[in-house]
Amino acid sequence: MIQRCLLTLIPGLLLVLTTAIPNIAFAQKSNSSVADNLAAAKELSAVSGRPILAVAGSAT
Amino acid sequence: METDQKIAPYAAQFVPVKLDVNSDEFRAWSRDLKETGEGGGIPYIYVVRSDGETLYGQGGALPGDKLPAMLATSLQNSGRVLSTREVESLTTAAQRFTNLQGSGDMAGAIKALNKIGRLGTPGQVASYAQSANKVNELANAAATEVTAQLAELNDPIESGDTAEKVAAVLASLKIESDYSGLKILKPEIAKFKKALGKKKEISQLVREAKVINLAKTASSKTAKKRALEKLQELIDSTEIEEIKTAAQETLDGLSS
Numbered sequence: 580m581i582q583r584c585l586l587t588l589i590p591g592l593l594l595v596l597t598t599a600i601p602n603i604a605f606a607q608k609s610n611s612s613v614a615d616n617l618a619a620a621k622e623l624s625a626v627s628g629r630p631i632l633a634v635a636g637s638a639t
Numbered sequence: 640m641e642t643d644q645k646i647a648p649y650a651a652q653f654v655p656v657k658l659d660v661n662s663d664e665f666r667a668w669s670r671d672l673k674e675t676g677e678g679g680g681i682p683y684i685y686v687v688r689s690d691g692e693t694l695y696g697q698g699g700a701l702p703g704d705k706l707p708a709m710l711a712t713s714l715q716n717s718g719r720v721l722s723t724r725e726v727e728s729l730t731t732a733a734q735r736f737t738n739l740q741g742s743g744d745m746a747g748a749i750k751a752l753n754k755i756g757r758l759g760t761p762g763q764v765a766s767y768a769q770s771a772n773k774v775n776e777l778a779n780a781a782a783t784e785v786t787a788q789l790a791e792l793n794d795p796i797e798s799g800d801t802a803e804k805v806a807a808v809l810a811s812l813k814i815e816s817d818y819s820g821l822k823i824l825k826p827e828i829a830k831f832k833k834a835l836g837k838k839k840e841i842s843q844l845v846r847e848a849k850v851i852n853l854a855k856t857a858s859s860k861t862a863k864k865r866a867l868e869k870l871q872e873l874i875d876s877t878e879i880e881e882i883k884t885a886a887q888e889t890l891d892g893l894s895s
Contacts, residue, residue, distance in 0.1 A: 613664040620656040624689040626726060628768030630717040632653035632710070635660045635669070635683040 645707040652714055653686070672696050686713040690767040719758075719766040728755055729770035736777050745781075745817035746856075752778060753820055762823040782824045785814055789831045796835070801844070805881040808845055811835065812852035847873055847882045851889050867893060 624631045658665040660681060672685055672693045679699020686695040686709070694713045701709055721729070735751035752761040755774060762778030764771040788810070795807040811831060818824050835845060850873045854866035867890065874886045 613658060613662050616656060617658070617664050617668060620654045624654045624687070625769045626721075627654070628689045628718055628720045628766045628771065629652060629654050630689060630694060630713060631685070631687040632655045633658055633668075633683075633685040633687065634655075635658040635665050635685070636681050637660055 645704070646710065649707065649710040649714065652717075652720060653710070669696075684709075686710075686717075688717050688767050689769070690772060692767075717767065719764075719768075719771070721766055721768045721771065725758055726768065726770050729758065729764070729768075729774050732761075733770065733773045733777055736774075740781075746820065749781075749818060749820040753822075760822045762821075778821060778823060781818070781821060782827070785818050785821075785824055786827050788814060789827065792831075796838070796841070801879065802881045804841060804844060805848060805879070805885055808835070808841070808848040809852060809885065812848055813855070816852060816856045844879055844882065847877055847879065848885075851882070851886050854886075854889050854893060863893070 620631050620633075623629070658668075660683060669683070669685070671691075672687065673696055675693060675696045679697070681698065682700060683698045684695065684701065685693060688694055694716055695709055732752050732755045735754075736748045739745075739748035739751055749761075752774060755761060755764065758764055758766075758771070760778075761774050762782060764775050766772075792807040792811050795803040796811075799807065815828055815832065819828065836842075838845075850866075850869050854863075854870045857863040857866040870886050870890045870893075874883055874890065877883050877886070
């Protein structure tokens with residue numbers, strides 16, 4: 580049931596655009612911590628088989 | 640813009656995540672990831688397969704066609720992406736397999752595992768998702784265990800006394816009945832059967848042991864009735880005392 584919810588909800592919930600790679604929506608809840616977002620991405624990847632595409636830049 | 644259009648088809652096939660290189664989370668996570676090339680500074684780009692394998696890990700932007708090319712290459716090595724329904728199918732198959740294996744019904748357990756159908760052969764499902772890994776792990780563990788069991792039967796069949804030969808042949812026939820549905824094990828079982836078939840000195844023993852095994856595995860009422868009749872015929876006719884004993888024990892067990 581948890582897996583089903585993750586597969587259904589997360590892609591819709593987590594949308595923030597980045598300048599590092601245009602046109603790709605990043606798994607990021609605006610009001611969640613980085614740790615939560617990373618954990619959600621790992622869980623979604625593990626369940627669906629989709630690879631994680633992580634882009635790390637500087638916030639400053 | 641040209642780059643945007645080239646990337647768009649790949650977007651839905653990844654789980655994208657944006658991180659700050661100075662964050663503790665990034666440091667902790669990237670510690671376990673391997674660099675796949677020479678770093679070129681910010682941004683650091685990682686593609687991590689769902690089983691944790693780093694497919695790409697490098698610093699520096701990927702201009703022009705390099706980014707879509709890297710994404711395409713990564714996807715080729717990422718395995719199949721599963722739908723919700725496929726995840727459910729694999730998860731259910733793994734759970735049923737475990738339950739039936741626990742109750743000793745191996746043939747039923749393997750039948751349950753094979754319910755994944757078009758997703759592939761258990762043990763070789765081409766996805767790195769947790770549910771696929773679990774199904775592959777269960778099938779491969781069963782195959783490894785059975786391969787070892789078959790290897791252990793070689794000695795008694797080759798050089799044991801008649802009672803040991805009968806027990807080993809019956810064990811091999813039970814393995815064949817239980818595991819014949821496990822596709823990845825078929826070559827191993829076929830190899831064992833071929834070797835057994837070449838042992839002319841025990842061909843009668845093997846033929847009669849098959850009657851006993853058939854009685855043990857008969858499932859329908861009609862098949863059971865027929866198998867019991869054959870078993871009684873075997874008890875009355877066999878010249879191998881150990882076969883007679885095993886057949887009688889089976890008959891007693893099935894009749895009670």
